[in-house]
Amino acid sequence: MSDKDVSISIIIPTYKNNAKLKRLLNSIGNCQYVEVIVVDDSIDCESFELKNEFSNVKFIRNKNERGAGGSRNTGLTHVNTDYLMFADSDDVLSEDWHSVIVNSLKKESAEVYYFKPQSFMLNGSIGNRHLRYSSLVDDYYCKNDINSIRYRYYVPWSKVFRADFIKNIKVSFEEIMYSNDLLFSLKTGMKAKKVSVIKDTYYMVEQGDTSLTKTVTQESLLCRLAALERYNDVLRSEGLYEQQLMNLPYIIKLLKINPFLSFKLIIKTLKSKAPLLLDYRFRGIF
Secondary structure, three states: OOHHHHOEEEEEEEOOOHHHHHHHHHHHOOOOOEEEEEEEOOOOOHHHHHOOOOOOEEEEEOOOOOHHHHHHHHHHOOOOOOEEEEOOOOOEEOOOHHHHHHHHHHHOOOOEEEEOOEEEEOOOOEOOOOHHHHHHHHHHHHHOOHHHHHHHOOOOOOEEEEHHHHHHHOOOOOOOOOOOOHHHHHHHHHHOOOEEEEOOOOEEEEEOOOOHHHOOOHHHHHHHHHHHHHHHHHHHHOOOHHHOOOOHHHHHHHHOOOHHHHHHHHHHHHHOOOOOOOOOOOOOOO
């Protein structure tokens, strides 16, 4: 298999984040058989200012500010390669990212490839945001725990997908503000006939205080709870009750904001088949 046979698209959603987007694009470089797709979700398309500097990048304007999920969906419609991957505009790729991925793709045929991520702080030190996902890779090699890889690797980054697989299963991201990648990650992990788990690292996720993952409001919590309910609905429809996730961590946080609404959600959960106090694997999304 030649490098031409492992052509890769990198889909990057962005929103008024040019400084860090430029950092990411510089880390990607200009590799042969790599298609870089930046989808700008802002009205003024600030990222278009970088067109002259990065002539190898395809800059696309997203319509109607559809959020990161909608931006990734837009990017998927422009993929013209054999494989695809996602990157957030405030993260970076390792210096050897291309060789790490290409060597892995050549070594083993799969529909989804899971890699071991790393994280970094703004001061240059190593973060801990990656630990949840790097530990899943470790558990796979130590305990042969493939189910946790398939059902607990919630983020779309630090993975590579066969483009025809994504197209054939007709999966897309939810166009919501929070947890828009949860169902995409579940469905790709669940429907892949063959997955590959790699110890090597190519993706470096930034750990800061301004990420949407840090946002705790009534709106964000309700959005995450609704996404979690849909996640568990999919699992129950496939008879995978043991893989459901608890919603108690979100309800506890909501309790501080709206106690009455929290109690209503507890009652609703108790009447359903969803786990409240803990999930069967003693894990939540937090």
